[in-house]
Amino acid sequence: MNELQIIQSKIYEIRGQKVMLDRDLAELYGVETRVLNQAVKRNFERFPEDFMFQMTDVEVSIWKSQIVMSNSIKMGMRRNPFVFTELGVAMLSSVLNSTTAIQINMGIMRAFVAIRQMIADNSPMNRLSALEKNFNELKQDLEEIFADYNDINEDTRAQIEAINTTLAELQAKPKNTSLRPVGFIRPKE
Numbered sequence: 001m002n003e004l005q006i007i008q009s010k011i012y013e014i015r016g017q018k019v020m021l022d023r024d025l026a027e028l029y030g031v032e033t034r035v036l037n038q039a040v041k042r043n044f045e046r047f048p049e050d051f052m053f054q055m056t057d058v059e060v061s062i063w064k065s066q067i068v069m070s071n072s073i074k075m076g077m078r079r080n081p082f083v084f085t086e087l088g089v090a091m092l093s094s095v096l097n098s099t100t101a102i103q104i105n106m107g108i109m110r111a112f113v114a115i116r117q118m119i120a121d122n123s124p125m126n127r128l129s130a131l132e133k134n135f136n137e138l139k140q141d142l143e144e145i146f147a148d149y150n151d152i153n154e155d156t157r158a159q160i161e162a163i164n165t166t167l168a169e170l171q172a173k174p175k176n177t178s179l180r181p182v183g184f185i186r187p188k189e
Contacts, residue, residue, distance in 0.1 A: 007111035012083075014059055018115060019083035020108070028104045029096055037082060039095045046095065051088035055080045086112040 001009070010024040026036040040047055055063065060080050084092065089112070093105035120126075 003107055004111055004114065007108055008115060011111060011115060012063060014055065014063065014083055015053070017085050018112060019085055020089060022082040022084070025084060025089065025092065025108075028108070029092075029098075029101050030104075031096070036092075036096065040082070040092070043095050046091050047084075047088055050085060051091055052082055052084045054082050 007028070010020055010028075011018050012021070013019070022036055022040075023033045026033040029036065040052065057080065086109070089105065089108050093102055
């Protein structure tokens with residue numbers, strides 16, 4: 001797995017937002033979780049609710065079931081983890097001002113962008129647009145088929161009309177008996 005895939009595997013959806021856990025970020029930045037959280041607490045005004053929030057007990061249990069952890073007690077956690085949205089991760093680079101933090105932060109931002117792009121490519125609007133395009137193509141094909149069908153019917157009707165007219169003319173001609181009979185006449189013996 002490359003770096004981008006590793007980072008993407010650590011992005012979860014909680015409260016309808018793509019987030020990363022404090023422990024995963026600390027691991028990526030090469031610091032202890034408590035050091036990361038301590039830096040955040042010192043700069044708490046930089047991390048409003050849309051940047052960072054703490055998971056509830058219910059969210060933690062759902063998260064644990066999603067990642068299928070074997071240790072169901074606390075997985076070494078003393079408290080519920082903090083999670084950081086994309087904005088919060090960007091803010092972390094200013095709090096953890098190291099070369100490693102900046103490099104890792106760029107990778108994380110790329111991962112968030114890649115996930116957002118995957119979601120956008122698979123959005124219901126894109127699928128609806130594709131369905132609408134297919135529907136319009138099918139509608140156009142059907143209109144052409146019906147137009148061809150009507151053209152054939154017009155041609156057929158014209159031919160039937162010509163046949164009927166010819167038959168009517170033949171029936172209307174008086175029978176002329178003065179005409180020589182058609183066929184072979186045998187000489188009289």
